[in-house]
Amino acid sequence: MVLAYVLIQTEVGKASAVAEFIGTIPGVIQAEDVTGPYDVIVRAQADTMDELGRMVVAKVQQVDGITRTLTCPVVHL
Secondary structure, X not given: OEEEEEXXXXXXXXXXXXXXXXXXXXXXXXXXXXXXXXXEEEEEEEOOHHHHHHHHHHHHOOOOOEEEEEEEEOOOO
């Protein structure tokens, strides 16, 4: 299982709607509006890194109002 945080920048005023919609995507554990350089932080899981990548590119990045994403896979050192 691969866990990751996806940091999302949105258009002005769209963070709440983006977080709410992304929360419905399969594999998304949690989606929260935040303040700072990113507007939404998502915690997601997938069976493989490839599956995670497909989810981010095909589902998350296609949500209206998103301008940029940064995916940060969780590692256990």
